[in-house]
Amino acid sequence: MDSTPRGAAVTAAGFGVKGPRGWAFRSIDIAAAPGSLIAVQGPSGSGRTCLLLALTGRMKSAEGTAEVAGLPLPKKIAAVRSVTALAHVPGVAELDPALTVGEHLRERALLQGRFGGSLRALLRPRRERRAEARALVDAALEAAGLDLESLPKGIRTSVRDLERLEALRLSVALALIGGPRLLAVDDTDLKLSDDERRQVWAMLRALAAAGTTVLAVCSEPPEGGEEAEDVVLVRTGRSGAAPDGAASDGAAQSTSVQSTSVQSTSVRNAAAQNAAVQNEMDDDEEGAADALAETGRA
Incomplete structure (x- = not known):
């Protein structure tokens, strides 16, 4: 490498x-x-x-x-x-239209915390892990240019209600949470x-x-x-x-x-x-x- x-x-x-x-x-x-x-x-x-x-x-x-x-x-x-990470790939890395933006973000942050870090990171206090997850999500949303406040129902907006550009930005943000090269x-x-x-x-x-x-x-x-x-x-x-x-x-x-x-x-x-x-x-x-x-x- x-x-x-x-x-x-x-x-x-x-x-x-x-x-x-x-x-x-x-x-x-x-x-x-x-x-x-x-x-x-x-x-x-x-x-x-x-x-x-x-x-x-x-x-x-x-x-x-x-x-x-x-x-x-x-x-x-x-x-x-x-x-590496995938975003917006039909049939491979897709958003679930039945889930909300917040549910997607929480799921990805949970997976990243569970499988994306070291054992030592998993043993840290829950408060520290939650703060780190929020920081990762916030940084990913900012990099992808997705403003949650601009969505119809904010973080509770269903994926099916997103515009195409908003859905693409969300998909990119989810991929960025893992810190891909x-x-x-x-x-x-x-x-x-x-x-x-x-x-x-x-x-x-x-x-x-x-x-x-x-x-x-x-x-x-x-x-x-x-x-x-x-x-x-x-x-x-x-x-x-x-x-x-x-x-x-x-x-x-x-x-x-x-x-x-x-x-x-x-x-x-x-x-x-x-x-x-x-x-x-x-x-x-x-x-x-x-x-x-x-x-x-x-």
Whole structure:
């Protein structure tokens, strides 16, 4: 493990994940320093979520190499999970619409206190443990930009009553309670207005600037695109796929950000966008489910 106190360095070379129905993604190269904002851009079905899950130790890779905080994947996959956290990942890290904001926060703080600390920490007086939990929650809410007083019923607001941006902020806050070195956020700009997207990227940039490495899946890159000096941009896309579902050596897209070459070979054949292929793998969430099932983590 590297000696960076907060953010985790992320590197990958020829990285790929394959499920029962073919490649989710392959040939991904990344070099991001601790505290970087990594934006994974691509259309639905291009392996964005699979890449996010693989780099956080939730999915086994099939080719290439990758390291997170100096921990090689998949050899140290459990250790990688311990220094990373997921937010807003459909089917994997979701909010329960039946619970309130306060119930979510209390549950996460309880889990963090029970399993996230040392035995010595568990033996401290209850008052000290409660004060520490409140401090963790308050810091996470502030970092995520979620103002409880602005919610319809404050901390008693049900998740089902949250706006999309509020739900995303809550999901990020819950993930931050664990103090991850790498925070991975899925669907950062899904169904958000232009102003809401700007708010989300401002939040993620602030988290990265404070030291936490952020990996964010998006349909469109943050303002500045490839020219943004504070963003490492990774693109996923579609390329040739064999009839049996195996990916071909389609053309790779590439970009350079902060002297970092990031290129990706996509996993679908643009000419095969018919019902048969969509039944094989309609989107990246389905690909993620396939690969998770194969590794016994579904």
